[in-house]
Amino acid sequence: MKSFDLGVYLVTDPRLCGPRGVLATAKAAVAGGATMVQLRDKTASDAELIALGKALKAAINSHAALLIVNDRIEVALAIGADGLHLGQRDADPAAARARLGNQAIIGLSVETPALARAANPRLIDYLGVGPVFATATKADHAKPLGFDGLRAICREAAALPKVAIGGLRAEHAKDVIAAGAQGLAVVSAICAAADPQAATWALRTQVDQIRAIS
Numbered sequence: 001m002k003s004f005d006l007g008v009y010l011v012t013d014p015r016l017c018g019p020r021g022v023l024a025t026a027k028a029a030v031a032g033g034a035t036m037v038q039l040r041d042k043t044a045s046d047a048e049l050i051a052l053g054k055a056l057k058a059a060i061n062s063h064a065a066l067l068i069v070n071d072r073i074e075v076a077l078a079i080g081a082d083g084l085h086l087g088q089r090d091a092d093p094a095a096a097r098a099r100l101g102n103q104a105i106i107g108l109s110v111e112t113p114a115l116a117r118a119a120n121p122r123l124i125d126y127l128g129v130g131p132v133f134a135t136a137t138k139a140d141h142a143k144p145l146g147f148d149g150l151r152a153i154c155r156e157a158a159a160l161p162k163v164a165i166g167g168l169r170a171e172h173a174k175d176v177i178a179a180g181a182q183g184l185a186v187v188s189a190i191c192a193a194a195d196p197q198a199a200t201w202a203l204r205t206q207v208d209q210i211r212a213i214s
């Protein structure tokens with residue numbers, strides 16, 4: 001049984017991390033309580049991502065957090081990442097599972113109830129559900145779901161853990177968890193924060209408090 005906590009899930013974006021950089025931002029986030037870090041960069045070369053990803057993996061695994069690579073199977077393999085996150089237009093989950101093996105965590109983005117229903121729990125370990133709100137971080141995002149849309153999708157995929165994404169901040173943790181997701185995935189709430197460790201801690205505290213009473 002794979003064990004992972006989607007509670008506070010950092011998705012990195014070098015454009016939003018700015019001069020601090022992805023590595024320092026991710027280190028601050030895991031020190032602040034992030035349990036998952038996704039290396040997401042649409043423009044870097046595989047070689048650049050592999051170099052960064054190896055350093056990231058060492059830094060975040062020392063905090064018992066896990067490293068997930070967005071889209072790129074070969075990069076995930078070269079890094080020895082803990083997992084891979086796929087969008088609907090990325091590799092087929094069955095092909096990714098065959099290449100990465102059973103130990104890898106594979107996540108899949110879903111934007112509609114039908115896509116959530118179609119996700120195969122034998123191939124997929126968790127769903128990323130969003131965007132909950134409109135966000136400037138992802139230019140081509142689908143129509144925002146709101147909390148009602150998030151709830152409708154979570155209901156369709158009862159067998160899988162879910163992490164919500166899109167315009168989320170610490171104050172949304174209560175509604176996200178009430179809608180049926182296990183946690184919040186964020187880019188700007190951590191990457192663009194003046195103090196990413198404190199920003200992550202604010203998210204962590206909310207998630208833990210809500211879990212304790214629900």
Ligand code: TZP
Pocket residue numbers: 011130131134135136137138141165166167168185186187188189
């Ligand atoms: N997928 C759906 S929304 C999104 C991704 C990668 C970006 C979320 O970024 P932010 O800054 O947390 O709104």
Ligand code: MG
Pocket residue numbers: 070071085086087088090
């Ligand atoms: Mg993708």
